[in-house]
Amino acid sequence: MPNEFVAFIDWNGTLLADTAISARMASHFIQQLGGRPLNIGEFRRFFDVPFTRLYEQAGCDMERFKAIPPHSLTQMFGEKYEPIAARARTRQGARDLLSWLHINEVRVVILSNHDRKSIERNARRLSLSSMISHISSRDDGEAHDPAHSRGKGQRAARYLERQGISPAQAVVIGDTPEEAHIAHELGGDALSILISGGYSTHRRLGAAKPHHLVHRLDSIRPILAQHWKLPMTASPGMA
Secondary structure, eight states: OOOSOEEEEOOBTTTBOOHHHHHHHHHHHHHHTTOOOOOHHHHHHHOOSSTHHHHHHTTOOHHHHHHSOTTHHHHHHHHHHHHHHTTOOBOTTHHHHHHHHHHTTOEEEEEOSSOHHHHHHHHHHTTOGGGOOEEEOTTSSSOOOTTTOOOHHHHHHHHHHHHTOOGGGEEEEESSHHHHHHHHHHOTTOEEEEESSSSSOHHHHHHTOOSEEESSGGGHHHHHHHHHTOOSSOOTTOO
16 A cells, blocks of 8 residues: 655746746747747746746736737647657656655655646656656636746645545655645655756745755755655665
8 A cells, every 4th residue: 555645746937947948939929929039047037927027027018928818828838848848868866756756655646737638748758657646737627827827736636635635645756846835835844855956046935935056956855765764775675
């Protein structure tokens, strides 16, 4: 029987190394809306959910932005992003972390603002599917458009409630301040771990006051091993 532990893990920028791709695609649409293109450092300073702040900081015509129908911006973004992201690799240490969680029967829930089909497709391509218990994407349940609203925290709370798992048994891992806010909103001593090098600057991540701020995915295993009292290693063949 699986442990009653849940690892909510963000996809883009956390497991998938696609930050540069997203920054380039965002600049493409920013220019179409009358803004100035952003370099990757500026993208990391301004990226947020909802995406409104990113476009405001880039000097876009926000009346044009607000006139875009719900879901249309994310759909247009996906048409440009997906062919390039289909060649993206995982961040270093992603496979080892997922494998260790899987061997220790921790439920891995991908908690993302991204499209489910894209996550599933890339997880299969990267041979990660068997280590993922569930994918919670923007098109789950009460669908939301991350260009205009947030929804990850509510989906995480609903998952724990439906599974009968206490927030104290959960960790939220990601590369933006949003994941620290989600853990705080879950309450019950839910753990937050943020990782730099993704969609946010180190300074912004630190300001979100996560329980842990790391630079590499392979730094997460010892944190969780101590927190959940799990072995750092597992016998071969247990997966």
